[in-house]
Amino acid sequence: GxxxxxxxxxxxxxxxxxxxxxxxxxxxxxxxxxSNRTDPIPTSTRDGKPAQMWMRGRNNFDAVVSYLQxxxxxxxxxxxxxxxxxxxxxxxxxxxxxxxxxxxxxxxLVGFPDAGYFLDHKxxxxxxxxxxxxxxxxxxxxxxGSGGTNLKCLAANAGAEWKCLMAPYIASHIATPYF
Numbered sequence: 001g002x003x004x005x006x007x008x009x010x011x012x013x014x015x016x017x018x019x020x021x022x023x024x025x026x027x028x029x030x031x032x033x034x035s036n037r038t039d040p041i042p043t044s045t046r047d048g049k050p051a052q053m054w055m056r057g058r059n060n061f062d063a064v065v066s067y068l069q070x071x072x073x074x075x076x077x078x079x080x081x082x083x084x085x086x087x088x089x090x091x092x093x094x095x096x097x098x099x100x101x102x103x104x105x106x107x108x109l110v111g112f113p114d115a116g117y118f119l120d121h122k123x124x125x126x127x128x129x130x131x132x133x134x135x136x137x138x139x140x141x142x143x144x145g146s147g148g149t150n151l152k153c154l155a156a157n158a159g160a161e162w163k164c165l166m167a168p169y170i171a172s173h174i175a176t177p178y179f
Contacts, residue, residue, distance in 0.1 A: 029055055080107055082110075089113035118166060
C-alpha cells in the first residue's frame with residue numbers, strides 16, 4: 001500500500017486527493033530531467049562492449065507530458081501538482097515554469113519540491129564542493145546550455161549560468177506558485 005496513505009485512493013486515508021490521477025516519472029538523466037545533449041556520450045557496458053549514453057531528460061519529460069495529454073486526458077485536467085523528492089525536488093525547480101507552458105492556460109499548476117533545495121555552502125574544508133560538482137557536470141548534462149532549467153534564472157545569470165542548477169538561485173525566478 002501507499003506510505004501513510006499519501007497517494008491512496010481510499011477517501012479515509014487521503015480525503016483531499018483520493019480521486020486524482022497520479023503519475024510517477026522515473027528519474028532518468030542524473031540532471032533532474034533538465035539535460036539535453038545533442039550527441040551521445042561514448043561509454044561501455046559492464047562487459048566492456050562499446051555503448052552510448054544519451055542525456056535527454058528534458059526531452060523525456062516533454063514526451064511524458066505529451067503522452068499524458070494526448071492519451072490519458074491530462075489535456076482536460078483542471079489542477080496539476082508537480083512534485084518530486086531530493087533530485088526530483090530539484091526537477092520541480094527546473095521544470096515547473098516549463099510545464100506551465102505545456103499545459104492549457106486554464107489549468108491550475110502548483111509545484112511541491114520536497115527536499116530539492118540543496119544549499120550552496122562551503123564545506124568544512126572551505127570549498128564549494130557541491131557547487132563545483134554541478135559546474136563540472138553541466139558540460140555533460142547540457143542543462144544550462146539547452147535551457148533545461150528555469151529560463152528567467154538563466155537570463156538573469158548570464159556568465160554565471162551554473163547558478164541555475166541550484167534551487168537557492170532559481171527560486172526567486174519561478175513564476176508558477178509552489179510550496
